[in-house]
Amino acid sequence: MPPAITADGLYKVFGRRPARGVEALRQGRTRDELRDEGLTAAVIDASFSVEPGENFVVMGLSGSGKSTLIRMVNGLLPASAGELRIGDDVLSSMSPGKVREVRRKRVSMVFQHFALLPHRTVGENAAYGLEVSGLNRADREKRATEALEMVGLKGWGGYRPSALSGGMQQRVGLARALAAGTDIMLMDEAFSALDPLIRRDMQDQLIELQQKLDKTILFITHDLNEAMRIGDRIAMMRDGRIEQIGTSDEILNEPANDYVARFIQDVDRSRVMTAQNILERPSETLGEDHGPRTAHRMLRETQNPWLVALHRDRTPLGVLWEEDVAEAVRTGRDELPWVPGREMPVVSYDTPIADLFAPSAHHLNPLIVVDEDGKFLGVIPRVTLLTAAGTGHGENGDTVTTVGAPDAAGGDALPGTTHDTLGGDR
Amino acid sequence: MNPDDGLVPRIPVGEWAETGIDWLKANLAWLFDAFRWLMEFLVGNFTEALLFLPALVMIPLLALLAWAVRSWRMGIGTLVMMIVVVAMDQWTPMLQTMALVIVATLFAVIIAVPLGILAAMNSTVSAIVKPIMDFMQTMPAFVYLIPAVTFFSIGLVPGMFSTIIFALPPGVRMTELGIRQVDSETVEAGESFGANRGQILRGIQLPLAIPTIMAGVNQVIMLALSMAVIAGMAGTEGSGKLVVQAISTLDLPLGVEAGLGVVVLAVFLDRVTAALGDPGDYKSSLLAVLRRRRTASPA
Secondary structure (H helix, E strand, O other): OOOOEEEEEEEEEEOOOHHHHHHHHHOOOOHHHHHHOOOEEEEEEEEEEEOOOOEEEEEEOOOOOHHHHHHHHOOOOOOOEEEEEEOOEEHHHOOHHHHHHHHHHOEEEEOOOOOOOOOOOHHHHHOHHHHHOOOOHHHHHHHHHHHHHHOOOOOOOOOOHHHOOHHHHHHHHHHHHHHOOOOEEEEEOOOOOOOHHHHHHHHHHHHHHHHHHOOEEEEEEOOHHHHHHHOOEEEEEEOOEEEEEEOHHHHHHOOOOHHHHHHHOOOOHHHHOEHHHHOEOOOOOEOOOOOHHHHHHHHHHHOOOEEEEEOOOOOEEEEEEHHHHHHHHHHOOOOOOOOOOOOOEEEEOOOEHHHOHHHHHHOOOOEEEEOOOOOEEEEEOHHHHHHHHHHOOOOOOOOOOOOOOOOOOOOOOOOOOOEEEOOOOO | OOOOOOOOOOOOHHHHHHHHHHHHHHHOHHHHHHHHHHHHHHHHHHHHHHHHOOHHHHHHHHHHHHHHHOOHHHHHHHHHHHHHHHHOOOHHHHHHHHHHHHHHHHHHHHHHHHHHHHHHHOHHHHHHHHHHHHHHHHOOHHHHHHHHHHHHOOOHHHHHHHHHHHHHHHHHHHHHHHHHOOOHHHHHHHHHOOOOHHHHHHHHHHHHHHHHHHHHHHHHHHHHHHHHHHHHHHOOOOHHHHHHHHHHHOOHHHHHHHHHHHHHHHHHHHHHHHHHHOHHHOOOOHHHHHHHHHHHOOO
8 A cells, every 4th residue: 555645856936937946945055145136945855655544744843844744735735846745646747626526535724723714603613524525414424424523513503613612612513524524634733722721632633533434644843741741753854954853762862963952851751651561561470360379489480579360361469568479378279369458550552650659559459551452561660660650761671670569468359449541531 | 287388288087988988889889778778677566566565565674674684783773764755755765865876786796796706716807897996986976977977867877886886896806805815725625625616616615705705795885875876966766866956056955865875775784784784793683583493402
């Protein structure tokens, strides 16, 4: 399958005779030299490709050319040079009618200031793309209603956009793009005008919708934290050029140049990095049928004071501590020595590190990290969490050396109520 | 006489204009005849229609219209003002002027709105239209009457002709302004969903420009009204003719009464059309009340 979007040496120069500007740039002239001639180079030699189903973020400050770039993808601005392909089709060689067809069927867009039509109801706004492509009223109303439901605006179809809050208006913008049924969605600073709490909600919802609907998203933002949170890959743009393309980890850990390095200094790593970035995989885990003796042997091998026990389907069962196991072996019991009061804190793999401190502080046990199906992935002992917060890096896969000494011992019970923060973004 | 008479030659602009007008009259007579026939037909019938009902039936109808689009206060005001007009014996001339103004406004809008749309979509058209509009608006209104009388001789039609020309500019200007000030991101949203030019114009630009365009129409009506009075000089029937008559005979009572008739007409037309432009602003209007009741009852 070809990439959903391919940009190949794209240039956009504003002014008279842009071709001359492109030629000058190719010969190594700078953007400032061109400005003296009255030409504005907005995008310079941009090449990238976005795979189907990917969330590709273009990140840059104002004036970096990112808004121009996104408008070239749906042909609102024609390229001065270079080639842009949607799937296998070259946008620049299409007739205006064909380009409109692409916009109707394959690429939709969400705008920074929502760009809703104030004289139409929310439902009519959501159906706008379908109305333009000539779908009959009944069908487009049905699809608009579905899209509104998907973004959590069920029952709001009859209101005017002005009756809605900013966050809700942008949901309408999102619904309008979803209702159009295109595979590709362009999002131009879509959440930048929203206040931070609403923005996080929208980011989460976008990620969720993308996983459900398998859309390809090209997302523009000036907020690096946002880029890191939602982007599968990120393109860093400055002064019209793409400086680096990579995953958030690659950009954080191997910035391509000083500009990118300086930029990422300000990133709040505890918001970008999630539990899966710092979790540790214990070398041994206990099965649910094993007895105290096996547990005792594993504890000796792993050199940890605790041991994670799993169900047969690899969902977590509980955590055993060294002294309790030793006690059980000494008294010759056959059941595993569960201790009351030792709750097992379970967190989801995508919980930001910032949200891990509270559960970690409340429990002596290491945090148990599970995947989206609730299966065990690894553990985060308190010391690892503190190290990660201090440096931004966790060493994956190493065994842990120390952890706070257990303060309670003896007795047996099932693992207590789990501290469940699955999907715990608050 | 200029002190520099010898230095700057006399350019006979006025004579050229006259030659041009004469040429037009000689060659486009059929067009002027068609215009004359159309205007006489429309205004004549419209005036008759307005005068068909007796004043005491017509006045409550106008008051009801004012209540429907604006407020009950406006309705009562209309009732009182119109009865005063009848009492001053100005009812018939006022309705004649009303017919003239409404038909002239209709024509001005039919010309102005498409022209304004063209000017908004194309900068070249805008650059050509703007100075012409400036010219039309600043030329003293009386001057239009001269060629109008040349074309159509005296009576109703020269009044209509000059009124339409004089009232046109704000319609064009406000339409262009209204469309150009539509938020560019909203227009871009239309483009990004694959709307073509016509769909963007009909679905986005025109609806969002309506309040501005209606403000322009309101201006057109006001200018048409002021011109309709001047048109009285060319013999157009109505309040204007009475005002002109009062001036020439220094008849103060007639002047005041005819003038008041024009004022009442102006207030009525201005308030009604202003309310049509922004229906949302007038919550106590009969239409708004009915609409609220209709939407409230099923819920």
